[in-house]
Amino acid sequence: MESKKIEFTGSTGESLSAKIxxxxxxxxxxxxxxxxxxxxxxxKAVGNxxxxxxxxxxxxxxxxxxxxxxxxxxxxxxxxxxxVDDLVKAYxxxxxxxxxxxxxxxxxxxxxxxxxxSHKMEAIKAVATIAAPAEPAHVKENFEMSxxxxxxxxxxxxxxxxxxxxxxxxxxxDLEETRMKKFIHNLGKALIVFxxxxxxxxxxxxxxxxxxxxxxxxSFISLDKADHLLSEKEDSLxxxxxxxxxxxxxx
Numbered sequence: 394m395e396s397k398k399i400e401f402t403g404s405t406g407e408s409l410s411a412k413i414x415x416x417x418x419x420x421x422x423x424x425x426x427x428x429x430x431x432x433x434x435x436x437k438a439v440g441n442x443x444x445x446x447x448x449x450x451x452x453x454x455x456x457x458x459x460x461x462x463x464x465x466x467x468x469x470x471x472x473x474x475x476x477v478d479d480l481v482k483a484y485x486x487x488x489x490x491x492x493x494x495x496x497x498x499x500x501x502x503x504x505x506x507x508x509x510x511s512h513k514m515e516a517i518k519a520v521a522t523i524a525a526p527a528e529p530a531h532v533k534e535n536f537e538m539s540x541x542x543x544x545x546x547x548x549x550x551x552x553x554x555x556x557x558x559x560x561x562x563x564x565x566x567d568l569e570e571t572r573m574k575k576f577i578h579n580l581g582k583a584l585i586v587f588x589x590x591x592x593x594x595x596x597x598x599x600x601x602x603x604x605x606x607x608x609x610x611x612s613f614i615s616l617d618k619a620d621h622l623l624s625e626k627e628d629s630l631x632x633x634x635x636x637x638x639x640x641x642x643x644x
């Protein structure tokens with residue numbers, strides 16, 4: 394697998410860091426990947442998934458959302474809606490510079506983002522969510538102890554995965570205003586839902602809500618003993634292999 398570093402302009406005008414992972418042989422199709430909340434494109438699990446996809450001829454474009462990883466911008470000024478807009482910008486960049494993606498993949502909050510963003514991406518034929526919440530507001534549980542301070546002062550410093558982040562009230566308001574059921578019900582693309590029954594960060598009930606709300610064709614894959622961040626290499630490689638095989642029918 395060959396990886397190429399890329400920079401493109403995000404939804405707020407900042408330069409976003411990206412890379413595209415290419416198959417060694419011919420490229421059958423392209424995929425666009427949205428990483429999890431406060432993560433980055435360089436999470437090992439993401440690389441394992443794109444490696445497995447490359448092995449069956451699928452090139453994957455992954456990038457850091459505004460204010461995260463190696464991308465420019467202030468995370469405190471972003472929200473769920475800006476993530477969706479960044480995804481659309483990534484899609485437009487791929488369409489212009491490479492080839493429009495036919496597969497859209499999202500992990501955790503990135504999974505919720507792809508369910509919404511796919512409606513603005515004509516070339517997408519297949520959508521995959523991994524450990525995704527049924528509603529973006531679910532992420533408030535990560536900083537529930539600071540919600541009063543955020544509402545009173547307009548922002549608060551919170552610790553997420555051992556790192557400090559500033560969460561502003563606009564971020565909370567945007568989460569609460571987003572309702573996903575209509576986006577899922579009217580997806581109009583093939584959907585596959587990956588989720589672990591022992592996910593302690595985003596419970597399996599979220600996968601049930603997404604699956605029930607979606608129309609066919611839809612599939613569900615249990616990740617057995619996987620954790621939320623797919624810490625075990627075998628879990629992320631499994632997702633990539635199953636996803637690639639499933640998607641071939643639709644691309």
